[in-house]
Amino acid sequence: MKFTNSKIGAINPEPKILLAPLAGFTDSAYRRIVKSFAAGIVYTEMISSMGIFYGDKKTLDMLNFSEEERPIAAQIFGNVPDKLAYAAAFLEERGFDMIDINMGCPTPKIVKSGSGAALLKDLSLVKAIVKSVRKAIRIPLTVKIRKGFYKGQNVANEVGKIAEGEGADAICLHGIFAEEFFKPECEDWDSIRSLKENVNIPVIGNGGIKSEEDVLKMFEETGADYVMVGRATLGAPHFIKSADTYIKTGKKFTLSLKEKLYIILRHIELEVDDKGEERGIKEMRKIVAHYIKGMKGASHYRAELNGISTKSDMEKMLFEVFGKYEEA
Ligand SMILES: Cc1cc2nc3c(=O)[nH]c(=O)nc-3n(C[C@H](O)[C@H](O)[C@H](O)COP(=O)(O)O)c2cc1C
Incomplete structure (x- = not known):
């Protein structure tokens, strides 16, 4: 083309x-x-x-x-x-x-x-x-x-x-x-x-x-x-x-799970730097929900996201989501 x-x-x-x-x-x-x-x-x-x-x-x-x-x-x-x-x-x-x-x-x-x-x-x-x-x-x-x-x-x-x-x-x-x-x-x-x-x-x-x-x-x-x-x-x-x-x-560009996790953590960091932890994490909830779509236990974690209000809790959840793949 x-x-x-x-x-x-x-x-x-x-x-x-x-x-x-x-x-x-x-x-x-x-x-x-x-x-x-x-x-x-x-x-x-x-x-x-x-x-x-x-x-x-x-x-x-x-x-x-x-x-x-x-x-x-x-x-x-x-x-x-x-x-x-x-x-x-x-x-x-x-x-x-x-x-x-x-x-x-x-x-x-x-x-x-x-x-x-x-x-x-x-x-x-x-x-x-x-x-x-x-x-x-x-x-x-x-x-x-x-x-x-x-x-x-x-x-x-x-x-x-x-x-x-x-x-x-x-x-x-x-x-x-x-x-x-x-x-x-x-x-x-x-x-x-x-x-x-x-x-x-x-x-x-x-x-x-x-x-x-x-x-x-x-x-x-x-x-x-x-x-x-x-x-x-x-x-x-x-x-x-x-x-x-x-x-x-003719080839696609893909991310490994490790790279994806790194990108999400970086996204959270940028958002919190810009908007502060309270607003930043609130806004990241829907964004993280998209990032984990299709992953193991995603619907459970999507519900859990609504109750998360700190950066460390959000990171902890993500390590759990991505950790499931390392165990397997
Ligand atoms: C959540 C959401 C927010 C949007 N916000 C805007 C906006 O602020 N300005 C705008 O011109 N279009 C907005 N759109 C429309 C998109 O820019 C785009 O035209 C539309 O989603 C179609 O493209 P897509 O199929 O690639 O998403 C929004 C769409 C969605 C789903």
């Missing part, structure tokens, strides 16, 4: 596989762990433009990142063009390499506020937002969309044209309607191919990747310049490296 020669503004992502924004997961620790293997671009979790505008502490706490994460995109959400522009300029000043606008989040809370995928109901607002943010920043600008809000109303190509016309540097499409939420059977890669054929800016394909083979298939079937992966990295931070290796050599 041949990759395209595209760039996103001045950014030349390598590999061509990007880490998706996953609210509640892809904080700095998560991004550093994935990036220690490979990722063309990493994205922050979605950040409220209003939160930035009003200087909300919780929002500002989400903006920390380290140099090793570059190139890093900050993803913002909102529905007021000048507030999104303010947030984008603020984030450029903070040192982010790229701004991405969330136009795809289907969760009721976000949609009710008129943000995320709700924007796909009002394409004149989409245009005003891209125009306004474009004027405010010099770094690359992208939009991340779904193929439409309402089932059956595909607006992806139209949004692609608007984004391109207003100076966006790339467009990311999750080929599913917001009303379909996250139903695996609704993933539609033809919509990604169609978008690629309809715009001249790079297209980032996204959605429904479960295996290394799927990544290759998405590149081949859609012609996308980049593939963005989210859930497949949960519990498998080496997934992007493995997929890239698979495309280039």
Whole structure:
């Protein structure tokens, strides 16, 4: 397979596989762990433009990142063009390499506020937002969309044209309607191919990747310049490296159990360093649950995780989980 020669503004992502924004997961620790293997671009979790505008502490706490994460995109959400522009300029000043606008989040809370995928109901607002943010920043600008809000109303190509016309540097499409939420059977890669054929800016394909083979298939079937992966990295931070290796050599990249344990312990350490033990361990519960999925006694340990609140207890549990394999 041949990759395209595209760039996103001045950014030349390598590999061509990007880490998706996953609210509640892809904080700095998560991004550093994935990036220690490979990722063309990493994205922050979605950040409220209003939160930035009003200087909300919780929002500002989400903006920390380290140099090793570059190139890093900050993803913002909102529905007021000048507030999104303010947030984008603020984030450029903070040192982010790229701004991405969330136009795809289907969760009721976000949609009710008129943000995320709700924007796909009002394409004149989409245009005003891209125009306004474009004027405010010099770094690359992208939009991340779904193929439409309402089932059956595909607006992806139209949004692609608007984004391109207003100076966006790339467009990311999750080929599913917001009303379909996250139903695996609704993933539609033809919509990604169609978008690629309809715009001249790079297209980032996204959605429904479960295996290394799927990544290759998405590149081949859609012609996308980049593939963005989210859930497949949960519990498998080496997934992007493995997929890239698979495309280039036909072989996958795997981790030994010992390496995996080391990565989890490192992830916990980074998280606790960043957020303190109480919050860090609380957040690591769901992440560790993904890491141990499929291992012996996983369901028992997943339940136990909910009661764990210290780093040492979490480490102890992990030694127990992984120890079962040494005994065998
Ligand atoms: C837990 C979770 C959190 C997500 N958070 C965001 C987000 O903050 N911003 C965004 O644009 N998409 C978000 N998404 C959507 C993903 O970025 C991605 O588009 C979607 O999961 C499809 O890709 P995948 O099949 O590779 O996971 C989220 C998805 C999940 C499952």
